[in-house]
Amino acid sequence: MTDSPSGADTYPRTPRTTGSRARDRMSYDRASVHAVLDDGYLCHLAFVRDGAPVVLPTLYARVGDRLYVHGSTGSRPLREAGREDGGMPVCVTVTHLDGLVLAKSAFHHSVNYRSVVVHGLAHQVTDHQERLMALDAIVDNAIPGRAADSRRADPKELAATAVVRVGLEEVSVKSRAGGPNDEPEDLGLPYWSGVLPVSPVYGTPIPADDLAPGTPVPGYLTAR
Amino acid sequence: MTDSPSGADTYPRTPRTTGSRARDRMSYDRASVHAVLDDGYLCHLAFVRDGAPVVLPTLYARVGDRLYVHGSTGSRPLREAGREDGGMPVCVTVTHLDGLVLAKSAFHHSVNYRSVVVHGLAHQVTDHQERLMALDAIVDNAIPGRAADSRRADPKELAATAVVRVGLEEVSVKSRAGGPNDEPEDLGLPYWSGVLPVSPVYGTPIPADDLAPGTPVPGYLTAR
Numbered sequence A, B: 001m002t003d004s005p006s007g008a009d010t011y012p013r014t015p016r017t018t019g020s021r022a023r024d025r026m027s028y029d030r031a032s033v034h035a036v037l038d039d040g041y042l043c044h045l046a047f048v049r050d051g052a053p054v055v056l057p058t059l060y061a062r063v064g065d066r067l068y069v070h071g072s073t074g075s076r077p078l079r080e081a082g083r084e085d086g087g088m089p090v091c092v093t094v095t096h097l098d099g100l101v102l103a104k105s106a107f108h109h110s111v112n113y114r115s116v117v118v119h120g121l122a123h124q125v126t127d128h129q130e131r132l133m134a135l136d137a138i139v140d141n142a143i144p145g146r147a148a149d150s151r152r153a154d155p156k157e158l159a160a161t162a163v164v165r166v167g168l169e170e171v172s173v174k175s176r177a178g179g180p181n182d183e184p185e186d187l188g189l190p191y192w193s194g195v196l197p198v199s200p201v202y203g204t205p206i207p208a209d210d211l212a213p214g215t216p217v218p219g220y221l222t223a224r
Helices: A030-038 A076-083 A128-142 A155-159 B030-038 B076-083 B128-142 B155-159
Strands: A042-049 A052-063 A066-072 A088-102 A110-124 A161-167 A170-176 A194-202 B042-049 B052-063 B066-072 B088-102 B110-124 B161-167 B170-176 B194-202
Touching (some): A042 B052, A052 B042, A052 B052, A076 A161, A088 B052, B030 B052, B030 B088, B042 B066, B052 B128, B128 B161, B155 B161
Antiparallel strands (some): A088 A110, A088 A194, A194 B194, B088 B194
């Protein structure tokens, strides 16, 4: 179950991964953190620029105890990660929304979700093999099986691509599941209460305009 | 179409809302920004703590040229927004993922999305009427019609709830749609190319364990 150098089953709890409230919804269990990360491919990456926060959506992949993101070498945050010798402080958050929770009272409305928050330093990946591995992982994390079923990046494309690594060291997972937690005195109110589930659903693949007619849709798409 | 004091149809472009690349995907059109914001209810809110970025998921609502988020008065970021006289610098990002774009080459893989990034200062809302309005708006933004069909917050609940406002002043929308942009020399490769659409889908409402049998499911849920 563990693939960390330390072999620990949990990530250490630190001041900034200890919530100020709802601590019962938080966990540092490595398997739980990895499960939430592996169930997604879109993260929100935050960094600080001129003293102010910036948060942008981007794709990612987890490999062991590392997260990888990529982008153009022309993108500012990725350039900045490369400039800082010690790494650029970042926060990476992955959120899955599972349901809207409707309580009798407006106050107890909530959402069911699973969310991982990673605090760490972003480092440019310069090792050629690690870069190739990370780029494959990012494609395969969104579309399992696709990396081997596409043309790999050529040297010019690789030179235009920045790959950034964030170690999973200071990490927590927070989640909520189940129905509303209403006040006992509200239960007689006439309003419906419960959960409206929500999940991402994939539609029918749309062929590119320039795709040769008759090209079969790969199994990794039809299975979705 | 405009409800801003200035009546402008676009938000001003500033250094930090001007992308370093892919500028053709960016817009400052107010109607486009509002459409993306109004199509969602989950944002990622970033702030700076001890010099490092933090990004957390939370619910929001747009009312005119203001975004509102809420939380427990015990939550750190909301407390901190209240402590800063001039407001706490934040970045709020809302992202809708619309599809996975599969190109012949790994390099040209992409995603179709719509994303709004708001830079600004978060201020605690202290006016009683504005607080009530914002809380209703947050519930109704996630579940239209629900605020009036639930028990409103009582004074004790209101005292435990922090409401924070961020003005829409420095805002941009970025989006991508359509099929892959492959290199002409790749078009003969045998790989399938196109778009796998993705969207959030709502399931059958699940009644709370303590809901009185026979309570009808409201129309605003069955319509979803």
